[in-house]
Amino acid sequence: MSGFDLTLFDCDGVLVDSEIIAAKVESKLLTEAGYPISVEEMGERFAGMTWKNILLSIEKEIDIPLSASLIDKSEQLLDQKLAREVKAIEGVQYALARLAGPRCICSNSSSHRLDMMLTKVGLKEFFAPHIYSAKDLGADRVKPKPDIFLHGAQQFNVSPSKCIVIEDSVHGVHAAREAGMRVIGFTGASHTYPSHADRLTDAGAETVIARMQDLPGVIAAMAEWEGAF
Numbered sequence: 001m002s003g004f005d006l007t008l009f010d011c012d013g014v015l016v017d018s019e020i021i022a023a024k025v026e027s028k029l030l031t032e033a034g035y036p037i038s039v040e041e042m043g044e045r046f047a048g049m050t051w052k053n054i055l056l057s058i059e060k061e062i063d064i065p066l067s068a069s070l071i072d073k074s075e076q077l078l079d080q081k082l083a084r085e086v087k088a089i090e091g092v093q094y095a096l097a098r099l100a101g102p103r104c105i106c107s108n109s110s111s112h113r114l115d116m117m118l119t120k121v122g123l124k125e126f127f128a129p130h131i132y133s134a135k136d137l138g139a140d141r142v143k144p145k146p147d148i149f150l151h152g153a154q155q156f157n158v159s160p161s162k163c164i165v166i167e168d169s170v171h172g173v174h175a176a177r178e179a180g181m182r183v184i185g186f187t188g189a190s191h192t193y194p195s196h197a198d199r200l201t202d203a204g205a206e207t208v209i210a211r212m213q214d215l216p217g218v219i220a221a222m223a224e225w226e227g228a229f
Contacts, residue, residue: 003223005162007099008152008181009127010048011107013168013189016117018086019047020190025078026051029070035062043191048169050108050135050142051075079113088121089189091212096126098216102156104130106148106165111136130155144171146179153179164219168192170203177204182222188212 013019023042030037035058046054051074055066096103104127107114111133118124118131132155134141134148141147153160160180167173168186176183185200185208197208209218 003220004101004164004182005158006153006156006164007101007103007219008106008149008163008165008176009103010165010167010169010172011105011114011117012109013047013089013191014166014186015089015092015105015123016086016121017089017189018082018117019043019168021081021085022051022078023047023191025081026054026074029074029077030058030066033066033070034064035066040193044193044195047191048108048143048167048171051078052139053142079116082113082117083120086117086120088123089212091188092123093126095212095215096123099219102130102158103127104132104152104155106132106134106152108134108142108148143169143175144178146175149176149179149181153181164222166215167200167205170199173200173203173205182206184209184215184218184222186210186212 009015023039027037027039027042052071055070059066114131114133132148132152134143137147137151149165150160153163163181165176165181165183166186167176167183168189173183173185183205185197185205187196187208188210200208206222207218209215
């Protein structure tokens, strides 16, 4: 057993290596729209945010409205690229096979995209039917708000204090901590950057791992450490 009543996983950048694909699509669209931004900066600044909220954030920064068509254009392009290119994070099958106890996915991605990606990489069976999209709760309830993590815990009737979350983004860590949950940061996806681990720690992650194979041992150690007090 993991020592926690529920393990909650983000999806993009934790289970599937999709954040780098999104960053490439979105940086190209923004640059073409007159806001030059690199793939690396996209990952560092906006990983874990919805495309709509990224656009809203940039609009506030530059005080220029970005075309509403960018929302639909990005979704279409990204779905096409993900269907062709997305892969599972290395070592994730190993980790999931060795983690006992209830688990779920709590993601900002849409339900249809989650289903497509998880089916493609062979991870759906590890979680179904407990795969939750914050967008299904409402457009204003996505991370960094805690709603999706609280929703996940409610489905299992588990106290947030007995949950452990695996997150790769600062926004996701903030959401999990706001929900009252403990967090392990993950920096093993392709969109990682030099200060990634430090930023996750600063946001509230208790520890950070770069190899998914290390997850079962780290969760066991955290549970044992807590039980010693």
